[in-house]
Structure formats: structure tokens, C-alpha cells
Amino acid sequence: MIDEMNDKERRKLNVVVHNLQEPEGLSFSEKAEQDSSRFKEIIKEGLKLMVETTKTFRVGKLTDDEMERSGRRKLTILYTNIDQYLNKREDLAMFISNNEPDLILLCEVIPKAQSHPMHPATMALPNYTMFLNFDPVKDKLGQGGARGICIFISAKWQATEVSFPACSYEEQLWVKLPLLGADQLLIGCLYRSPSSDGNTSTDNLISLLKTVVSQKFSHIVITGDVNMPQIDWNDHFSHAPDGHYTKRFVEGVQECGLTQHVTKATRYRAGERSSSLDIILSNEEGLVTNLAYHPPIGNSDHMLLQFEVCCYMQPEVVKEGRLNLNKGNYLRLNNLIRRRQWRDEMHMDMQERYDTFKTELAHLVNACVPKACPRKNRSIYINREALRLKNRKKKLWAAYTREMDDISHARYVRCKNDLRRLQCPEIDFSGSGSVLAPLLFTLYVNDLPEPLRCVLASK
Structure with a gap:
């Protein structure tokens, strides 16, 4: 009730204009500027009112045809804490085989006991460009405390790595995608270790977020595992005592004008209480849509999050023809x-x-x-039996998260193991x-x- 009253208070000065045709052939910022000028013209010349306009934006859901005409595209993105990538690579390839996303963001890529190099050839995914925040050919990566972040971007999109050297936060990786005009989409992945100093790591993380939002990026999406189970993101409130670093993090997210889209538990471990450790932040409330919670990859205890980002993308890179x-x-x-x-x-x-x-x-x-x-190659992973087990695994995971009992968990594990046996790299x-x-x-x-x-x- 209080949230509804506060929402009405914030919206009491809002004005909605219907049947205002969206301009074509312009970037996101140019369209917003043109909409703002047209709205001011309607208010001043049509209604003869002298008011100040603070922000102009479009609402409502577009059809696929309207999105195509307006130049908008939906980017499908996957994110998860994969907890050792190499032994789950085939599981990930199985999941994306019949529906390849545009971006895949992974944290905790390096095994804790990793002593030998992780050669890039053993990590690559077909038809994706790989970005890493570590040197995979180094020895003893895991023993040195590095956890590692990896971002895969479909080869049909042009992407560039971005760094913020002035920030001392370690586990971070950023890439940018050019949009129409001068607009840019910045996508990042973060990881905060639960064994790190809470106050120092949180202060560095907040400083990083403030640095990111101060840059001239029209669209920003941030994913990651911050390991803060004390936060209830439905109420944007930390249940920790006063002065706890989790309270400062919630305040920092609000000061940066970021919206947290993950409001459900994302980590499930047998015998333990479920918790929400992962974040998907954006600088616009409607930028992230269709968030879905999928079963973990392999034996990971973090759910796989899938969502869409709607923005004005440049044309796709044309694929080369296949070999005849x-x-x-x-x-x-x-x-x-x-x-x-x-x-x-x-x-x-x-x-x-x-x-x-x-x-x-x-x-x-x-x-x-x-x-x-060019034509789409048939997946080497998915056949009728694998597709059946994949759908059954999703249903059994939903039943386990609902019931939280040993029987449901045993059924899910059995189906997961049956699916892994079908993998044939x-x-x-x-x-x-x-x-x-x-x-x-x-x-x-x-x-x-x-x-x-x-x-x-x-x-």
C-alpha cells in the first residue's frame, strides 16, 4: 500500500501524449531530443501552458513489425556464476545449441585449484568472440586467488573491450556495442568474493559503478555475483545491522540511478537456505525485459538468468558462406x-x-x-531425446525450487545426469x-x- 501511494505521488505530474508518431532513422538520443521538442511545442502552443519538462520517454510495447521499422533489436543475453567453466563447457553448449543467445556472461570461470594454463582453444565456443579479464596461459591462476570473468559475443555483432583503469576493483570485464548514431551499449560482468574484505570491496565496487554511469553510454547493463544475501531486492533493503557494507551498496545503487531486475533467489544448495546473490542492473527501468530463471549449468548452484535488451542496433555483420x-x-x-x-x-x-x-x-x-x-548448421548436441530431457530438467528444477525437499532434488539430479550422458562433443x-x-x-x-x-x- 505504501509503495503504491509513493508511486502515485511520483507520477502525479506526469503527462501522457497519445498517437505521437515515432521518428525514424535517428539514434536513441536524437529521437528522445526530437520527442522532447515536439512535446514542449504541444504544451506551449497547443495548451498555452508554461511548464518545465524534466524528462521525455516513450512507453508501451512495440510489435515485432514496429520494432523492425524503428530499427530496434532484442538482444538475448545469458548470465550465470558458472563455478569452473571448463568442466561445464559442454553443458553450456548443450543449453544454447537450439537457441544461440547474442551474449553470454560468466563469472567464476577459473577453478579454485587451477594450476595448469587454460588454453583459449579449450574455452572457445563456435560462432562467438571471447573476452577474458585474465591471461589464460598463465600457471596457477586459481591458486593465486583469481576467479575470472568471460564474455562471449556472437560473431554477428561488433564489440570492443572497455576498461576503467582508475578504478581499483579487480574482478570486472566490460564490452561496448555500437548502436545507431552516437549511442553505445555498455555491458559488464562483476564478481565480489565472499572472502574479501566487505567494506573495502564494497567501497571499490560503488566507486566503479559511479565511474561507469558518469561515462557517456546511452545504455548500460551490469551483471554479476556480489555475494550479499542480506539484501532483499524487492524492498531494496538490507537486513544487516546499521553500518553494514550491504546497506551502503543498496544506497550506492540508488545514487547511481540503476535498477536491479533480479528479485528472486538465484542460488540453491541442498540443505541450505536459498539466497539472491546475483545482480542485473540497468540505467533504464525498461531496458531489461523478459527475465527468465533457468536451472543451473552442470553442477553449479547458481541459476542461469536469461533476459532481453531492446535497443537501436546497427545492422548485423553478414556471415560468410559455408564451405561447399x-x-x-x-x-x-x-x-x-x-x-x-x-x-x-x-x-x-x-x-x-x-x-x-x-x-x-x-x-x-x-x-x-x-x-x-550460409545456412544454420544442425546442432550436434540436440536430438529428440536430448530435447525431451532438457525440457524435463527445467520442469523438475521448478518443482524443486517450489517444494525444496529431498525427493524433488533427487529427481532433478537424476534427469540432469541423464542429460549430461547424452553429450557427445x-x-x-x-x-x-x-x-x-x-x-x-x-x-x-x-x-x-x-x-x-x-x-x-x-x-
């Missing part, structure tokens, strides 16, 4: 491979040899195999879709008979 393998000149390809001097790469390490082999082979194949019109030395591609390529070469290996090296 039926019309390839394989005799010429075989001769080119034989003439290639492979001995020069024998001194490189595993990752460098794999990257060189992959690049050279792709160049030779493109020279000998023509391309056909593609083994392809030259493609980025296989986690084991670099290692398999090296093992294949090392297992060749010595005479044959020498012949290949000489050629």
Missing part, C-alpha cells in the same frame, strides 16, 4: 599441404603449433574449396568447437611412427 565440400579441389589441396614446410613449427609449444596448424589449414581450405550460401582437430582439439592434435602427431613423422615434417 562437394565441389572442392582436393588434389590441389593435397599438393599445397605437401609443399608446406611444417618443420619450422616443431620448436613451438602445444598451443602455438595448434594455432599455426589451424590457421594454415583454414587458409589452404579456403583457397581450394568454394563457398555456398565433436572431435575435430581443425575446429574451435572441441575442448580437446589442441591436445588431441599433439597426441596424434606424437603417436605417429617415427619414419612417417619425419616424412610429414620434411614435407
